[in-house]
Amino acid sequence: MEEYANLLTATAAFIGAIAWPATALVVVSLFRRELQSTLGKLPLMLDRVRKATIPGVAVELDRIADAEANNDKDKGGRITPRQIEAAARIEVQARGVGSEELLRELDRLCLEYDSLRRALPPGADRTEAMTRVVVKMRSLAPSVLDSIDLYKGSGWQGSRLAAITMMQMVPRVADLAWLGERFSIELQAFLLYHAALALQSVANISDTEEKRARLQHVAEEALAKVKSSGIPDQGTVQVLETLLSTFHR
Incomplete structure (x- = not known):
């Protein structure tokens, strides 16, 4: 029932982004069963929506995602200098676009x-497609920090992932307690992996013993929870173990 409810929520939001709100309400109420059968078609529909969004920003996001896809064979979706440069360019563009437009792009x-998480079977292809989305989210992240609380509190995994990318790119806004909770609440390895990367970003700005001690505590608890899961994600384990090793040097 929860998955079905999430499906309805996601589809309603999708329709609302491209049609009048009244039409969305009518369609959702009349075609609840039919909506479930459209799930596999959502990526193609989303592609059409993407082409109708902010031209300059959409082109920039595609460009950086393409470049990172060709150079990320061994990096596991980690933050790169190229992504940081892209985010800086987006910030400049945002001055002429406005935050509302960027937030609509982020919502898409x-x-x-x-939709990718539900429509594609687990495996390398799904991970690659979702990583491409993360790269785009990171490029927008520094420009939409004022809305981070909205995304943190969302019931959508995609929105919570957006909040995590903001913390990855701008670790000063990271909420350690909230990140730590992800390892108890979230069920998807991909999201936990990126929460671990966010903790790693926080380590780069932890310049006092108090901050480092708090981060170490959160990372240790996170690692214990990941390892106690049925099949621990080795990428997440590696990130957390590497992070913890820095506290023992």
């Missing part, structure tokens, strides 16, 4: 992530 990426 959140919906795209949720």
Whole structure:
């Protein structure tokens, strides 16, 4: 029932982004069963929506995602200098676009992530597609920090992932307690992996013993929870173990 409810929520948001709100309400109420059968078609529909979004920003997001896809064979979706440069360019563009437009673009990426996660079977292809979305989210992240609380509190995994990418790119806004909770609440390895990367970003700005001690505590608890799961994600384990090793040097 929860998955079905999430499906309805995601589809309603998708329709609302491209049609009048009244039409969305009518369609959702009349075609609840039919909506479930459209799930596999959402990525193609989202592609059409993407082409109708902010031209300059959409082109920039595609460009950086393409470049990172060709150079990320061994990096596991980690933050790169290229992504940081892209985010800086987006910030400059945002001055002429406005935050509302960028938030709509980010919402489309959140919906795209949720649809990919449901429509594609687990495996390398799904991970690659979702990583592409993360790269785009990171490029927008520094420009939409004022809305981080909205995304943190969302019921959509895609929106919570967007909040995590903001913390990855701008670790000063990271909420350690919230990140730590992900390892108890979230069920998807991909999201936990990126929460671990966010903790790693926080380590880069932890310049006092108090901050480092708090981060170490959160990372240790996170690692214990990941390892106690049925089949621990080795990428997440590696990130957390590497992070913890820095506290023992």
